[in-house]
Amino acid sequence: MTSDTDAPARVTAVAGPLDPAAAEAVRELHRASAAADGVAPLSEQPLLWLTEPEAPVVHLLARTGDDALVGYAQLDVGTTTRVSAEVVVHPAHRRRGVAATLLARAQEETAAVPGRRLSVWAHGDVPAARAAARAAGLVVVRELLRMRVDLEAHPPADAVLPPGVTVRTFVPGQDEEAWRRVNARAFAHHPEQGRMTSADLRAREAEPWFDPAGFLLAEREGQLLGSVWTKVHPRGEAPDAGPEEEVGEIYVVGVDPDAQGLGLGRALTALGLAHLRDRGLRTAILYTGAENTVAVHTYERAGFTRAAVDVMYGPPGQAAPAGG
Ligand SMILES: CC(C)(COP(=O)(O)OP(=O)(O)OC[C@H]1O[C@@H](n2cnc3c(N)ncnc32)[C@H](O)[C@@H]1OP(=O)(O)O)[C@@H](O)C(=O)NCCC(=O)NCCS
Known part of the structure; x- marks a missing residue:
């Protein structure tokens, strides 16, 4: 038997600002992930853009059957040539394809405008991010030093x-x-x-x-x-x-x-x-x-x-x- 948490995550795309409850669920997911990994998965700008009405972003919310938020991606769609994404998956829901589902949806959103390319930021050069990126056909294109x-x-x-x-x-x-x-x-x-x-x-x-x-x-x-x-x-x-x-x-x-x-x-x-x-x-x-x-x-x-x-x-x- 498959429980709700094992079922594939459903992804919803939201083009406007998130409502306060959804924004708080993303912040909670971000905190849980930061605590588990020792590195914050979302940077400052995506966090500020969660509820910003003018933000040039699409939010992707991955939920399980019981509606718990298990993954989130924010797509910066503010330029015509490139979509830049940050992705986070709850530590208790990793290795179940949530990142792959979010990345596939991000690729679809990117392809909606011909010629656009998707890039994804990973904070910390971690093996899981490298593997997920490789599986999605992506390679390292930029490095930000702290x-x-x-x-x-x-x-x-x-x-x-x-x-x-x-x-x-x-x-x-x-x-x-x-x-x-x-x-x-x-x-x-x-x-x-x-x-x-x-x-x-x-x-x-x-x-x-x-x-x-x-x-x-x-x-x-x-x-x-x-x-x-x-x-x-x-x-x-x-x-x-x-x-x-x-x-x-x-x-x-x-x-x-x-x-x-x-x-x-x-x-x-x-x-x-x-x-x-x-x-x-x-x-x-x-x-x-x-x-x-x-x-x-x-x-x-x-x-x-x-x-x-x-x-x-x-x-x-x-x-x-x-x-x-
Ligand atoms: C990076 C930046 C702030 C440096 O300011 P700047 O006033 O041009 O730099 P300075 O004249 O103080 O020079 C600082 C050092 O860089 C070197 N440098 C400056 N311009 C250079 C150039 N075009 N090529 C090679 N070296 C250069 C200087 O020789 C100096 O080195 P030294 O101390 O060993 O003599 C400036 O170039 C800038 O605003 N760049 C765009 C925005 C940016 O990238 N900001 C930093 C983001 S984190």
Whole structure:
């Protein structure tokens, strides 16, 4: 006899925001999976997009006969060329084909627009993700490094600003549009960061961790040239953090292409780290594309080393876009 939990999962696609109960079920699934694997399966943006009315996403909900949510995939359908997915399966329901069912449905949704390709992020280079991706005909197309620095062993260097450049903190309600414009220029080749909208920015400003004191803008003659945005993770919530450890993040560093190569990226990184150290933090992390050699070099010079890698799977032959 087959019980409800052994039956193949049913997948429902939802194009709008999830209702509060479904969103909470996904968060619960995410927490259970993170606790079992020691790595969070969904990243920040998909979690914010669960209930965001403007989010360019399709939610895939996999349920068993008793309606329990056993798997979830979020498809970012915001571009015409690529669908990017994150997938999570409840630890108690693995190895029963739930991921394969979700991936097959994701492939179908992707194929609804001719020419689109599917790529899937896996957090942590874990064998199960590699096997599921291989079974779906996907190969590694992009790698995102998580880097880490001990601020006691590597105190931030003194920031040396290019001539005429001054630094001030971000003013909510005033600086959004200028920041969005420079961010889009700095990350023009980046599939996610470069598309950040004013609504995405406002959603982050509404998060409990948001603190303009840790969001620094570099200007010359009133013109924004670049910025560093830091984030302090609540105790125990950063990847690899001990239960009492508060970890800082260099969340976004971006320099306008016209001002790159002048030392601003190095100076802004140093200022962001000094802010985190002055908040009493010992550890800072950041995420960057493994192929973004200028950024990786800048961060290694600031004392960061590689701590982990997230892997994006996609069809063979897909070039890696410049990452951040
Ligand atoms: C990565 C980034 C922030 C660096 O800022 P920047 O102001 O251009 O960099 P700097 O002038 O401070 O240079 C930092 C280091 O990179 C090196 N570098 C800068 N541009 C380079 C280039 N085009 N090629 C090779 N090395 C380069 C510098 O020589 C310097 O190294 P050094 O300290 O050994 O001398 C900037 O290029 C940027 O905004 N890129 C797009 C957005 C992005 O990728 N952000 C990081 C995402 S995590």
